[in-house]
Amino acid sequence: MPYPTDRKYTKEHEWITADGMIGITHHAQGSLGDIVFVELPKVGTEITIGKSFGTVESVKAVSDLYAPVSGTVTGVNEALATAPEQVNKDAHGAWMVKIKVKDPSEMNALLSAPDYDKFVSEEAAH
Amino acid sequence: MKHMTRKATRHISQNEGLIFEKSSPGKAAWKLPPLDVPEVDTAKLLGKQERKDLGDMPEVSEIEIIRHFTRLSTWNYAIDLGMYPLGSCTMKYNPRVNEFVARVEGLANGHPYQAEKISQGALRIMKTLSDCLLEITGMDAITLQPAAGAHGELTGMLMVRAYHQSKGNARKKILIPDSAHGTNPATAATVGYAVENLKSNDCGMVDVAALAAQMNEDVAALMVTNPNTLGVFEQEIHKIAELMHAKGGLLYMDGANMNALVAKARPGDFGADVMHLNLHKTFSTPHGGGGPGSGPVAVKKILAPFLPTPVVVTKADGTLGFEYNRPQSVGRVRAFYGNFGMFIRALAYIFANGPDGLRQTTEDAVLNANYIRKGLEGVYDLPYSTPSMHEVVFSDKLQSKKGVKTMDLAKRLIDYGFHPYTTAFPLIVAGALMIEPTESEPKEELDLFIEAMKSIAEEVEEDPQFVLDAPHNTRISRLDETAAARKPVLRWKPEP
């Protein structure tokens, strides 16, 4: 699976675009299995880099969503409330929240698409 | 079917819809006696608070109710039908005399607020059970109030907190081994403590060196299950207790696996300060499809002042009563006195056994687990070779090579007429098969179980897909849990 190059990635398997859209990666949805619920913050919530801002649930597991960078939530993908399966179908299209990035320099520390791809294959080798 | 199963045969069972689908106006299963006081004008008495209609509540006759629930019951597996090897659940025989005595008029109809003078029977039952449980655990004081095991844990941890608070510092965290039951961390969090994980060593036991490194004055207690969820006795339990006590911490023992110890060893003797018991596991009260449980908490003297109110005491005149004036108590954890009906059943079980019966019970429980272990060793992977007590944990390592996981094996076991073992727990074993036979199984049933498990292992080699598609013989096949969770349908609604 080629990872889109228009965005950055975290080792916790989130992606973020330059304009602050956040989602989880194709790899993440695959290891979670059928996603049944996505719990997201309200518009206006401050999220902090490395801290949990929501959860994704499969039938028998709950995983935290970690903020790739700090910022303020400006939009939430309401469609996921009734159709969480979108994340399984199109992880890179199914954005979860949109944020106003507080400090754009935080983006620099994130992984590029090829680096993330490498990270995932190394993780799989373990 | 590929292999013959000796335990079970396919059998007709009745179809049955929802009770609402049988309802029609004018049917009734009730009859009230004629009213012997004047009729009332409900509108006048209640005004706008009067309810006019009970919506979609059913209207059915008595025979339909009997058939409805009897048919439903036949779709369940039960201890009464055969072995129920759920690890850490202790699915033992539920004696029928327990049910009989719990329904004796006077006990079943006793009101919790009737005067102590006419409650001496109930109080005597509580006192006698308390005394027996204290002797069995080697502890000093007890509360019977908690309604279940997890509720007992909560009560115990509240007492841990109150104890530390009385010393001027509630402390910050609780240490919990990675093999622990999920209720342990959930409970610690409910009481306001942070949870710190404790890694197990290569034998599946608490790593004493790691504990020594992690133990400090911020730690309020260690919650340990002994034998632990691998069925392994924590051989260094006394060292663990010493480490905790040296730094002013407490040792909490989760008594879920007490069936391995009754009459053979007492937690109070090996250093536990506080523990809960599950009357629905060790003391034979029925699981009833998921409750009611009962989770008494026994403590050492130092924790006695913090027990929930009220406690049963013997008064100066020799009668029994409730004591409410306990200033250091953590308070109440439940209205009234706990699941009294379960106290009756547990005490009847203790009476039926006596000291010799309880000892033999524990020995048989451990014997059964080890017999299964011996029978399946080599067929299934045994991740820890440490000796087993009352349960044994295998893994699906060998079968998962063919793509068959513990849950698939479990589902196939259903076709053989057995309830599955506990799957995917404890978390420290990938693909765990956790098997606890209890003392209630005769050798013949154990042999059938071993035979079934061996046969399934062969099927995995010959035709893994067949096992993956199991169960084949149940009323329904595997259910779509994803759909259930995505679009929850949690109640019936009439068709529009």
Added chain:
Amino acid sequence: MRYLPKSPADRAAMLKAIGIHSVDDLFSPIPAEYRLTRDLDIPRQMAESEIVDWFKQRAKENGEGYTSFLGAGAYSHYRPVVIDALVQRGEFLTSYTPYQAEFAQGTLQAIFEFQTMISELTGMDLANASMYDGSTGAAEAVMMAVRITGRHSAAIARNLHPEYREVLNTYATHQAIPLKTVSFTDSGQIDLKELEKAVGDDTACVLIQSPNFFGTIEDVEAIAGIAHKRGALLVVSIAEAVSLGIVEPPRTADIVAMEAQSFGVPLGFGGPYCGVLATKEKFVRQMPGRLAGQTVDKNGKRGFVLTLATREQHIRREKATSNICTNQALVALMVNIFMTVYGKIGLRELAKQNLAKAAYAADQFSKHAEVLFAGAPRFNEFVVETSEDPYAINSRLLGHKIVGGFPLKKFYPELGHAALWCCTELTTRSMIDTAVGLVAESERSVRSMKDAEPEEVAR
């Protein structure tokens, strides 16, 4: 030992198969100094007949054969015999939590029907599979409101069952949830003016009981208005489930925390009972406790599973909505069968009889003593104030094999001479007349003593 299915030969064969000589070898992991080498000091093994005798003896010491006017959170209603006939079926009695759905459809479908009927009766969208009891259910409901609103305090009616308040206190202390208690008026209902003041921007919920501890029905709509105006939720505790047959359910509440003991569960000296939470659909993921949901199998056949398990402790561990692990399945099944037996029409008729008996009794008592809180509608309980201490009256009533009302002094010192009386469909007119007669006698004698007093002083 009669529960153990092995002969000595079986045990010997099994030891041999394992490859050991003695069962003691299996206990060698326990350090020798902790192995018990003596018999436990507990009663000797008894025959079944002895066990039955022992408990029958205890029952005789436990108010067997008394007539009772006690309610106060534990109610005496008739239990149709089909309940025990069905719940004692081994397939219900001796099965585990239905995690293996294919092998537990009976329990799962029963839970689904229970959830449906509780939703219908409480006027909520959905209900869980049950909780420990009404007191812990109310506490869990408050914590649920805290999670939903992100607020941290709660306003609690003082006429909520006092033991429920105690339990809530225990839970709230460690969750850092400050509780404000709101008192009641002369009608026995919550003081709405005081409530207005108690609800603020950090109030997660208002918790009331209706019918409340004094048996009085609250104006739920007005209370909901006050709570919702400030963004707080309304939690309504219902301790007397039979009231739902004739009293409008709290449809404007956000969470209903109910004790369903009245529906076919024996008094049993206080437990096991059956708590249950019901709520609006939008709050379901914040609700604790098990839930059964409908789904289909591989062939499209209807079936039921435990669902939304991610809320629970075995998955979320320290982040779970609650540490609760069991429900009260078998007790919920009693409740389920009771609701099915009475159904749509019977429950209303049953509730009407309760209403009529209590109205008659209150009327009779009011001729001789004061019936408090007369200004508001009530269901099957009422408060009688006497000149004599109710404990003294009750101890005299015991001589007539009658258990009188619950003295309120312990929880409400200002109601020192008042007691809470309850009548259900099982309370006969002659019982009521006898009890009223005895109370009237006590009132007359106290009054005549009082009348006599000035003369004595004069002498």
